[in-house]
Amino acid sequence: GLFGVPELSCPEGFQEAQDKALQESEQLVQKACSTPPGPETVMIFDQLSDSLCRVADLADFVKVAHPDFAFREAAEEACRNIGTVVEKLNTDVELCQSLRRLLVDETIMSSLDPETRRVAELFMFDFEISGIHLDEEKRKKAVDLNIRILDLCNEFLIGAHIPNKIDKHVLPEHIRYNFTAEGNYLQVAGLHADCPDDLVREAAYKIFLHSNAQQLARLEELLASRNSLAQLVGYDTFAHRALQGTMAKNPETVRQFLEKLSEQLSKRTQKDFQMMTKMKMKLNPHNSMLMPWDHPYYSGVLRAERYNIDPGLYCPFFSLGACMEGLNSLFSQLLGISLYAEQTKRGEIWSEDVRKLAVVHETEGLLGYIYCDFFQRPDKPHQDCHFTVRGGRLKENGEYQLPVVVLMLSLPKSARGTPTLLSPGMMENLFHEMGHAMHSMLGRTRYQHVTGTRCPTDFAEVPSILMEYFANDYRVVNQFARHYETGQPLPKNMVSRLCESKKVCAAADMQLQVFYAVLDQIYHGKHPLTKSTTEILKETQERVYGLPYVPNTAWQLRFSHLVGYGAKYYSYLMSRAVASMVWKQCFAQNPFDRAMGERYRREMLAHGGGKEPMLMVQGMLQKSPSVEDFVDALVSDLDHDFETFIMDS
Ligand SMILES: [Zn+2]
Known part of the structure; x- marks a missing residue:
């Protein structure tokens, strides 16, 4: 089976x-x-x-x-x-x-x-x-609140994805074809953020994000209910409860982290916005004020103009086979671990193209299994994801229950006789997901309740983001990236240009994430909120992000992560900060350093969620990083590599 x-x-x-x-x-x-x-x-x-x-x-x-x-x-x-x-x-x-x-x-x-x-x-x-x-009466209240919150979460999630309809005559005729027509109405189902036409993006932004009284009521009731429940069970705010046991530990640390990060970013963000404005002026001289619907589009234009990264030029060097070889070689040098393809039994896999890997340590033997479900197929969700299927734990008879995970990607199927070729982005995602898988494989916790990735949210992305640093390092890439036809290695300057291209407008992108994270903290902080969620959005957007709030819009009503990541949206940024520190301090000098690999396994991966995350970070870095260290790590990643920069300018 x-x-x-x-x-x-x-x-x-x-x-x-x-x-x-x-x-x-x-x-x-x-x-x-x-x-x-x-x-x-x-x-x-x-x-x-x-x-x-x-x-x-x-x-x-x-x-x-x-x-x-x-x-x-x-x-x-x-x-x-x-x-x-x-x-x-x-x-x-x-x-x-x-x-x-x-x-x-x-x-x-x-x-x-x-x-x-x-x-x-x-x-x-x-x-x-x-x-x-709690006593009978309060317990009843808690049960009712839990049920109500669950319903509100579901309703909010549905509402966050519902398209908005608008009378088609409101829009100029020449842009109507961008939206789905429904009789006299047009359906706007998203932001059309990559559309080159400024007017289409503006229309989509204003219509898709138009405030909706019902959804607004849901959100405000959800936030208030979460707060009531948290207080009922003994916490100051929902954020206080959500952050218990995390790396950040409390809302105060998160606030400091985000505030300092925002401060450090602000000059760079201003520069990014100026570049985008200039570009907009060039392409659209009549209307060159930079608006929120311009950010993703113009940063893409700038990136393409400066580095002209064509994924098609990279793909031939990243065949799936080569990438897996690269991972195998990296893990064997760093950790003494090899990946072996394993025969599957009848009925064991759900699709013919799923591959089962045995993860084997050179002296300790079999550590666990990874099922690789990498290819697109009808009805398969289009997302890259790591699933824990069975957690590791020490069994009563003294044996260790081996962890089993699935890695899901959505790679395009290749034509017969040609290998599957990955774009640089897909290659990086493969490394990222493999980082989660290694966390699962090397977590040797006594209890499955804290196996591998079952750890605090703000620590969970550290192992996966760390793998992205490896995926972007020339010394690592050079070990496996070979043209599938000629065997030629990927030229060094192509790797550096790829890395540099990711830094274009990266400060503004990070600033946007900081804004979302701050918003999430305020919403889940002290209640009753001093203002409506829309007024808080407006104020926070202007203070933390910098691009103007657009009247009658309510972006927060589309912020579906508020449900799953309530008070923890900052997690990704914090995980990235730790991964960056670990990379710079432990692996940047030599990405194949076995002693560091062993330390990484011993201090971080082995504990899953069974140890306080900050203690794991301290064990790895052999010092206790401050909030400033976190911020510096993130900001210094935005600096251009001088050599590549000069070469290209
Ligand atoms: Zn991840």
Whole structure:
């Protein structure tokens, strides 16, 4: 069956696997409740979590990626059923009590190793949000709030993607063809950010982002409800709860980080905006004021003008085979790890073109499996993604449960007889996703609750972004990039030009991300909000971003990440800052340094989410970086490489 799970040879098998998991979990709940508090309590909780996750995580992947509808449907059903059970368990007072007895016993707690203690606290953290520790009345309120928040999240997500309609006569005739016609109406489904016609982008921006009373009400109720729930269970604000256990630790640190970053960026951003304005003046002399709908388009024009990077020139050097060789060689030099193609059994994979890799260490042997689902196919979501299918953990019999993950990419299928060729962007994405996979493979946590990538959001992208630095380094690229026909290596100046091209207008791009992150923090900060979310947007946009707010628009109503990343939108920037510091300090001098590779494995990857993230960073950098260090790392990446710059000017 799928992933070698015997029951999953047919869609009906999900029911069987699910029933088995639920049965097992019932026994474990009883065991947890009847076991005296001690390290075994945490072990049982993790077993319980494992029995449910093993089916739910697998189903989570299958429901989006399996080509067979019946499988997707069965997986979806299993996800829902297990989700319901998990919700029930999170409000099971007796189960919670058994964990609480452990947490309040200081003697036992202080005798536990740090990982076990952290995992015990993490499990309690999950209980807490359901208000289980509160009195009857408050608990009822928490349950109601949780249900309401879930509904609001779903409604907001749907609303964030719904196209806006407009009477077609409002738009000049010559641009109407850009939008989908529906009788007398035009549908605007996005920002058309790359359209060369300024007027089309302006129209799309104003219509797509036009304020909508219903969606606005949803957002404001969602934010208020999140705040009420957080306060009910004992936090100052929603952000305080969301940031518990993260690298940043609290909203104050995030605020400082974003504010200092914004300050450091502002001059460079102004320069970027000036360049864009100049370009707009050249192309559209009648209307050259730079507006928010111009930013992505004109930065693209500038990048193309200055570096003229044609992906087609790079692709022949990046065949999929060459890139995988490159990764294999990098991992073997850095970590003593090799990737081997493994035969799959009947029914194990869901599409013929999926490849299974065994990850093997030179002395420790097999570490885990990566299923590579790399190619486009109908009904497959168009996104690059890493899925944990089975978490690693130390089993009761002393064996280690090997981690299993899927890497999903959307590479175009090549014609028969020619290799799959990757654009530079796809190559970088492959390295990025492989960084997540290595985090999963090398995490050797005792508990699957904190396996590999199951770590705080602001740390989760460190291993993957670090791999992007490797992917952009000539010494690394030169090991594998060969023209698939001639065998010729990729010229050095092509690699440096590619790297430099990414820095064009990069300050303005980062400034935009800072603006979004600040907005997210304010929305999830102190309530009641002092103003409407739109007024806050306007004020923050002008203060942190710099391009004018456009009346009657409400960009925040399209900010779907508010749902999944509530109060954590800054995470990507912070992860990038850490990856940048690790790269510069540990690998920039020699990207194949085995001693550094081992340190990286030992201090960062091995712990998954089982160790406080800032301690992992300190272990790696052998110092405790300040907020200023984070900011400097990000900003110095924007500096041009002098040699390449001069050569091209
Ligand atoms: Zn990622």
